[in-house]
Amino acid sequence: MSKSTLLRQIILILFFLAIPFFGGAFIIDTITRCLIWGIFAMAYVLLYGYTGIASFGHSVFFGMGAYSAGIIAVTVFGVANPLVHFAVAIVVGAMLGLLIGFFCTFTKGIYTALVSFAFAHVFWLFAMANPMGITRGESGITGVRPPPIYVGGFEVNFFRGVNFYFLIIIILIISYVILKTITNLPIGDVLNGIRENENRLLSLGYNVRQYKLFAFAVSGVFSAISGVLMAYLDNVVVPQFVQWDVGATVLLMTILGGSETLIGPLLGSFAVELSKAYVTPLLGGGNWVFFLGSLYILVIMLLPRGIYGLLKRLFPTPEQNKV
């Protein structure tokens, strides 16, 4: 990593750390939402952009992460410790990633999207059906957020307001570093190779399926973490978390931001969530849906390489100029 890139990243982080000192509660809530979706979209792009697997059922990982927190915190075990929630969500995300990846890797290309869509439907049914009272059906599980803890007589809640915002920035940075490391390791090159030419990798003797399963599991883990965070933010887990349109939204964010880097999806999540927060009052509630729908169409028609690609074209880096 060059020095200027590091400097730029530090400035970016400082900018986000400074926002709570200037913005109100609404801005903090909106940007928290953007960052959570950003973690989810970064997890998604490892699969979609790097490995070239078009999963359309990522709502499963997101929603089941949230539900595992909800089930542990409220309906079954009543354990309010957030570390337990995250640990279970990570295990659930990895297991579901392996399970769904196992079935999805029988298929290629667009058919993977169909199979994962079907899985999203199954888990949505599971959430709606309320088996043995653990998901509480359509009304969802409320009160997922861990209670405040007492530090030297002061009440501190890490999962609410500004504290939560800072916590999410830390989690986002950790996720980014881990995902970036994975993509820089040799295994990242293999994943890229699967996207570019799977048959060649097969002929070179790589066990492509194992690598795909690895990508599914890692993606599932970070998606589940973002699901837990979203459950804490809203303090509720509802079946809409598992519904297929969550998967569609993250796909939109990834394509809108640009699916070739880890930063692109973050840009996409900010674009979608900020426009949701600031365009809805302008247009009125129902019209936001029309806006979102046109966003899906226009991105594909006009901006296939996303915002990141557009920025790259408008402001080429020095290395690109040299070539």
Added chain:
Amino acid sequence: MSLGIELILTQLLNALCMGLIFALIAVGLSIIMGLLGIVNMAHGVFYLFGAYFTVAAVSWYPNFGLGVIIAALLCSGIALAVFFLFIRYLMGRRRPLEIMVALIGINIICEELIRNIFGAEPKYLAIPSMLSGQVTFNFLGVTLMYPKYYLSLIIICGSLLILIYYFFHKTDLGIRGLALIQDREIALALGVNIAKLGTLFFAIGGAVAGISGALAGPIFSVYPTMGIELLGFIFVIVIIGGVGSIEGTFLASLLISTIKSVGVLFASNVVVDAFIYVLLCVMLCIRPRGLKGYLGVLE
């Protein structure tokens, strides 16, 4: 619950009726998927519009048959509009998944349009008076009461499906289409016009899905998310049947609907639905191309 022979027979007839409706929706999707290689996420929209157009047409002029015909025509018009405005431009320029994303956008907009025009509450579509009431069978000592409307649905949908089968296996255009699905390169080299056939099949698929939406309206209720909710099942049917195969789609939809209607006698709805997805997984493991699919599409 006692499992009388009457109950099982009734459920089997229901299965036939539902399966034929599923098959009508799935066949257009399957053909388009096999022919153009895109997943039409907007296919649920044709089903949805079919039902709502019938609701509107019947409230304007109370004749159910006329409503169904109007719905079919309008739905094929919408299918053509979607094809010419979006898919023709995007085909070849974007990856299939990206085209699918654009079609999701169309689905979202159409659903919201319906919600704005007709409201989010379920609409009631009356069974036409000519077909209301029950038919009583008396066969080998088993007395069976069955609604007339369901029986006429079986006849109408069945004859439509036979027509579609005939079209694809006996007419020149249909055979060209099947040739494209089975071996795209050879068919293209022999001069089959994929753009023309794609347009035609898209319009047919839209019309047929619209008809099934209109006919299913009186049985299931008519509400804005009915299309996308059904689409999950339709995808399962298409994959189990085999992408691009007409017989496969028929078989798979009958199989799925039989499991659904007979299964609810023994287990809860969710368990049955989950079992269908388990079936999908097993199918993918042992035979990814589906019951009657062609080698090379999925494997």
